[in-house]
Amino acid sequence: MKRKELRRSCHRVRNYIEYKLLSLLPTSLMLWHFLSILVVLSIVLYCVKEFTSLGPYLADLIEPLLNLVIYTLLIVLVLCVYVYSFLKLRKNSFGIKKNLEPCQYPTVCFPYGSKCGLEIGHLEEVKPLNPILVSMLSFLPFDKRELFVIDAGALDVPKISLEEVRVDEKSGSISLGVTSVSFFDVYYTHYFADGVLTAADFREESKSPMTLREMLGTDIEQFVEDQCERFHRSGVLKLFHLMPNPLGVTGIVRVKHNQQWMYLLRSRGRNVINQIGSVDWSFSGLVESHEFLDKYYAGEKWLDLSQFVMNELWDETFGGRVSRDELFGLIDDVSAIGLVFNATYLFQPELIVLVSLSDYEQASKYIDCSERKWSTDQEIESIIRLGEDTLHSSQTPKVKFKDIFTPAWTLLQEYLASGNHFHS
Numbered sequence: 001m002k003r004k005e006l007r008r009s010c011h012r013v014r015n016y017i018e019y020k021l022l023s024l025l026p027t028s029l030m031l032w033h034f035l036s037i038l039v040v041l042s043i044v045l046y047c048v049k050e051f052t053s054l055g056p057y058l059a060d061l062i063e064p065l066l067n068l069v070i071y072t073l074l075i076v077l078v079l080c081v082y083v084y085s086f087l088k089l090r091k092n093s094f095g096i097k098k099n100l101e102p103c104q105y106p107t108v109c110f111p112y113g114s115k116c117g118l119e120i121g122h123l124e125e126v127k128p129l130n131p132i133l134v135s136m137l138s139f140l141p142f143d144k145r146e147l148f149v150i151d152a153g154a155l156d157v158p159k160i161s162l163e164e165v166r167v168d169e170k171s172g173s174i175s176l177g178v179t180s181v182s183f184f185d186v187y188y189t190h191y192f193a194d195g196v197l198t199a200a201d202f203r204e205e206s207k208s209p210m211t212l213r214e215m216l217g218t219d220i221e222q223f224v225e226d227q228c229e230r231f232h233r234s235g236v237l238k239l240f241h242l243m244p245n246p247l248g249v250t251g252i253v254r255v256k257h258n259q260q261w262m263y264l265l266r267s268r269g270r271n272v273i274n275q276i277g278s279v280d281w282s283f284s285g286l287v288e289s290h291e292f293l294d295k296y297y298a299g300e301k302w303l304d305l306s307q308f309v310m311n312e313l314w315d316e317t318f319g320g321r322v323s324r325d326e327l328f329g330l331i332d333d334v335s336a337i338g339l340v341f342n343a344t345y346l347f348q349p350e351l352i353v354l355v356s357l358s359d360y361e362q363a364s365k366y367i368d369c370s371e372r373k374w375s376t377d378q379e380i381e382s383i384i385r386l387g388e389d390t391l392h393s394s395q396t397p398k399v400k401f402k403d404i405f406t407p408a409w410t411l412l413q414e415y416l417a418s419g420n421h422f423h424s
Helices: 003-022 026-052 056-094 131-136 144-152 183-189 212-234 289-297 307-316 326-331 359-364 377-391 407-422
Strands: 105-109 116-119 159-167 176-182 234-237 247-256 262-268 283-286 302-304 330-342 350-359 372-376
Touching: 026 056, 056 283, 105 212, 105 407, 116 307, 131 307, 144 183, 176 183, 183 302, 212 234, 247 359, 247 407, 283 307, 289 307, 302 307, 307 326, 307 330, 307 350, 326 330, 330 407, 350 407, 372 377, 377 407
Parallel strands: 116 176, 247 350
Antiparallel strands: 105 330, 116 302, 159 176, 159 234, 247 262, 247 283, 262 372, 330 350
């Protein structure tokens, strides 16, 4: 074997062993319990040895036992330090996401007041991963399923994949043509955009490791921007067919209080796999295709916007504390305002939805305010400016936003401005 090939093989073996150590993380609580037991046991054995009178037989037994416990404790501590330092210093080598700040998020603003819905005639078609992408992901230096288990919880629930957006010329309604896609595939295309694809990229001369973003990012961005312009001209938008295009929904919930609009913000919890603790809109998530299989098999081909937004609104915003009938009574209007293509996750499409509620007091009664708060337009503008100011300085940001927070707010202003123009 040549020296270069041998070095690459050594890198691959070492990386795989290091990755195996990551499997300890889900059971870190058990690991600390084990460490605690070792510490207590060593203290007890030392006290017995030093402060009690033992016969020669017991003394000979306790001495090696104490040494064994101490050596085991040291070995486990060294392994713990190694694993956590490995996570901190080298996590990007395994595709665990970098904190990139892409500067541009292509957007499409829908016509004001347009009815919007999903075309689900092809919902049961699970779109396979393109063979080119399969080839690109074939030589990852670790077990893909194990990383999926650790980082994404191994819950491979099929998601809706957006194929086309089309405005009907007669009715003006907007149809989102969809199929289904495996979340396992989505994870390794969109959430793995900045992961190193092969152990060969650990070579000394590699200045820029090979990633999906590096290979496809520019082409996808150009395609998306061209399609956004095409939509404004022809009312049709196609998605990049090389990639799965999981459709996310971000909901902006608002209600009028004291003659001004109040918007519901939240902090992202630990039940998500990215951007934990950042400020987000009222609810968000990928649309799951299994939720609408009953409609599909009942022969329905088109789902109104409120039907597929309701589950996220009921679960994430109200936490199931209100009945669905009461929730329908609280909703004044649901409007699709447009799409944001999330550059952080290789231009994954996100449908931005505006939900207007009818009663501030009634809505607030069912909303958990520990992670959510109502904010005015002026307060939102203020915290966005604060976030932008700290982004361009060396200070630690006082406010951390989810990546599409500001693009969604800008899109909302564009949509509302078109509504004012429409009414005038």
